Amino acid sequence: MQSREVHLVRRPDGMPRPSDFEIREVALSEPADGQVLVKNVYLSIDPATRPRLTRGQELNVVMGGFALGRVVKSRTPNLKEGDIVRGAFGYREAYVTDARYVGRVDIDPKLPLAIYMSVMGGAGFVAYGGLLEIGKMKSGEQVFVSTAAGSVGSLAAQIARLKGCTVIGSTGSDDKVAWLQSLGLDAVINYKKEPIREALDKAAPKGIDVYFDNVGGDHLEAALRKMNSLGRIAVCGMISTYNDQQIGVRNLSLIIYGRINIRGFVTTDFPHLLPQFNEEMTGWLRDGKIKYQETYFDGIDNAPAALIGMLNGENTGKTLVRLG
Amino acid sequence: MQSREVHLVRRPDGMPRPSDFEIREVALSEPADGQVLVKNVYLSIDPATRPRLTRGQELNVVMGGFALGRVVKSRTPNLKEGDIVRGAFGYREAYVTDARYVGRVDIDPKLPLAIYMSVMGGAGFVAYGGLLEIGKMKSGEQVFVSTAAGSVGSLAAQIARLKGCTVIGSTGSDDKVAWLQSLGLDAVINYKKEPIREALDKAAPKGIDVYFDNVGGDHLEAALRKMNSLGRIAVCGMISTYNDQQIGVRNLSLIIYGRINIRGFVTTDFPHLLPQFNEEMTGWLRDGKIKYQETYFDGIDNAPAALIGMLNGENTGKTLVRLG
Numbered sequence: 021m022q023s024r025e026v027h028l029v030r031r032p033d034g035m036p037r038p039s040d041f042e043i044r045e046v047a048l049s050e051p052a053d054g055q056v057l058v059k060n061v062y063l064s065i066d067p068a069t070r071p072r073l074t075r076g077q078e079l080n081v082v083m084g085g086f087a088l089g090r091v092v093k094s095r096t097p098n099l100k101e102g103d104i105v106r107g108a109f110g111y112r113e114a115y116v117t118d119a120r121y122v123g124r125v126d127i128d129p130k131l132p133l134a135i136y137m138s139v140m141g142g143a144g145f146v147a148y149g150g151l152l153e154i155g156k157m158k159s160g161e162q163v164f165v166s167t168a169a170g171s172v173g174s175l176a177a178q179i180a181r182l183k184g185c186t187v188i189g190s191t192g193s194d195d196k197v198a199w200l201q202s203l204g205l206d207a208v209i210n211y212k213k214e215p216i217r218e219a220l221d222k223a224a225p226k227g228i229d230v231y232f233d234n235v236g237g238d239h240l241e242a243a244l245r246k247m248n249s250l251g252r253i254a255v256c257g258m259i260s261t262y263n264d265q266q267i268g269v270r271n272l273s274l275i276i277y278g279r280i281n282i283r284g285f286v287t288t289d290f291p292h293l294l295p296q297f298n299e300e301m302t303g304w305l306r307d308g309k310i311k312y313q314e315t316y317f318d319g320i321d322n323a324p325a326a327l328i329g330m331l332n333g334e335n336t337g338k339t340l341v342r343l344g
Numbered sequence: 345m346q347s348r349e350v351h352l353v354r355r356p357d358g359m360p361r362p363s364d365f366e367i368r369e370v371a372l373s374e375p376a377d378g379q380v381l382v383k384n385v386y387l388s389i390d391p392a393t394r395p396r397l398t399r400g401q402e403l404n405v406v407m408g409g410f411a412l413g414r415v416v417k418s419r420t421p422n423l424k425e426g427d428i429v430r431g432a433f434g435y436r437e438a439y440v441t442d443a444r445y446v447g448r449v450d451i452d453p454k455l456p457l458a459i460y461m462s463v464m465g466g467a468g469f470v471a472y473g474g475l476l477e478i479g480k481m482k483s484g485e486q487v488f489v490s491t492a493a494g495s496v497g498s499l500a501a502q503i504a505r506l507k508g509c510t511v512i513g514s515t516g517s518d519d520k521v522a523w524l525q526s527l528g529l530d531a532v533i534n535y536k537k538e539p540i541r542e543a544l545d546k547a548a549p550k551g552i553d554v555y556f557d558n559v560g561g562d563h564l565e566a567a568l569r570k571m572n573s574l575g576r577i578a579v580c581g582m583i584s585t586y587n588d589q590q591i592g593v594r595n596l597s598l599i600i601y602g603r604i605n606i607r608g609f610v611t612t613d614f615p616h617l618l619p620q621f622n623e624e625m626t627g628w629l630r631d632g633k634i635k636y637q638e639t640y641f642d643g644i645d646n647a648p649a650a651l652i653g654m655l656n657g658e659n660t661g662k663t664l665v666r667l668g
Binding site: 236240255256257258261268269270272273274275276277278279280281282283284285286289 | 582613
């Protein structure tokens with residue numbers, strides 16, 4: 021059986037270009053004992069891929085990235101044909117692998133499958149665990165979410181609301197402000213129109229108990245000034261520093277008398293929350309309580325364009341490549 | 345009965361001067377029901393007093409500061425004559441107060457009384473709780489302590505060693521390096537002779553699991569580069585920022601993939617550890633396993649000089665005023 025996959029063939033300098041990638045056809049072997057053959061259905065396009073193009077992603081091999089696929093042949097008792105699995109080297113149509121390298125996803129047939137790559141996938145789980153486990157968020161607290169219109173931020177903001185918190189979001193365009201207001205956030209800041217510090221002073225009269233940080237830099241400085249005693253800062257990303265604009269945070273000493281906790285985290289930090297997340301988020305989705313936006317690209321040939329569009333900020337919400 | 349006390353009469357601009365303070369004599373009333381008369385024995389001179397001289401400390405009233413005193417008259421069943429108590433408004437020879445404003449100190453008569461203002465007082469407890477509760481330090485870990493020759497840092501460094509950790513300390517003079525080496529630290533950095541970043545690269549080949557931070561700024565940046573996964577930074581102070589030299593920390597994004605925890609704390613954050621601290625530290629002191637340095641001044645008249653000497657860096661170890 022043949023499959024096509026995306027290889028990085030040249031390390032980009034700044035924004036990646038289509039010529040940095042090549043689509044290559046490979047022949048798949050038959051699955052051996054303990055192996056499965058998986059056909060990918062959806063490929064998740066994520067910001068974290070960009071730094072790996074500079075360092076981490078090998079040249080001339082299949083590119084890393086999460087994909088959701090269907091088992092089409094199984095030679096392990098743990099997986100059967102038709103099972104939906106998540107794998108980490110996703111920029112390809114199909115692959116054969118040892119079963120231990122994929123994770124079976126327990127899907128709800130009433131929900132669209134693509135949702136397991138966004139709301140029910142890493143984006144949703146990192147928002148959920150970041151607030152509850154890392155941020156130790158409790159009902160009634162004041163929560164600030166930066167890049168609140170992003171795929172993770174918009175879920176963090178909505179989860180915080182559903183959990184009974186007052187939610188302030190920051191974003192960078194009027195369209196996104198309007199969308200966040202339609203989600204019911206208590207205050208929305210357009211940080212491109214007003215300095216984040218002054219805006220937050222106005223938007224957070226009761227201070228901040230939990231800051232879900234995707235930005236770092238000036239957003240983190242502004243939040244530190246507003247943190248309530250024993251407040252928690254859950255650091256999911258620091259996009260302000262990704263392009264080597266290493267902006268210093270100058271008021272960290274505020275954490276001492278405020279007894280503030282700052283914790284960086286990744287999605288593997290709270291595996292014990294997964295069953296609870298699956299159940300609660302499925303319920304919210306069925307009840308129409310979570311809204312999300314997606315941008316689709318079709319076919320593996322368009323995976324580089326999907327990635328470049330996301331990095332350019334041209335895509336809305338979660339970016340996915342449909343392979344099925 | 346008469347008592348003399350120190351009042352702040354002028355807010356200092358930069359380093360305080362003797363003329364910023366006055367010694368005033370006050371008449372004490374007889375203790376009423378529920379009150380005690382306390383004669384102070386030792387006054388603790390602490391760095392945290394300096395910012396309060398600019399904001400916090402009222403003018404022309406007794407100055408705040410911890411003191412250890414002896415109850416000489418009691419009209420409460422909870423305290424009896426001879427009891428040793430700790431109070432918060434310490435720049436005075438004697439005072440009458442409601443019993444609830446002082447805390448009885450359970451002393452070990454085999455230890456010198458002054459130790460309850462240093463090793464067995466706030467300095468020791470903040471070092472102990474900072475490492476164990478905030479830093480979640482475990483035996484065998486790599487621990488870095490900045491200002492390791494200070495009254496808190498030197499105790500943190502020794503506690504970490506006694507708990508079976510590898511300990512790296514930083515300090516700013518060769519004399520202090522020599523003293524820290526005599527305490528058995530595994531590596532000692534003189535940050536005035538070598539940039540902290542390069543020095544820490546050499547001194548911490550196994551990285552850092554717990555950083556007990558008294559400095560912030562460049563020390564924190566250097567430590568962040570060396571933190572092991574799931575490392576903990578317990579922030580006790582950020583002396584590099586106290587004089588408005590707001591140096592930014594530029595590499596905070598390292599906490600994300602490192603899943604580093606940064607927590608500011610104060611001595612009241614772990615009251616449940618107090619009995620355990622008292623028992624363990626008393627044992628170490630009796631066994632001669634903890635070393636400490638003290639500088640004494642005699643009489644309330646010399647309290648301003650004691651404070652100025654400490655802020656100038658002229659005193660060695662813990663600064664105390666003897667009043668008894």
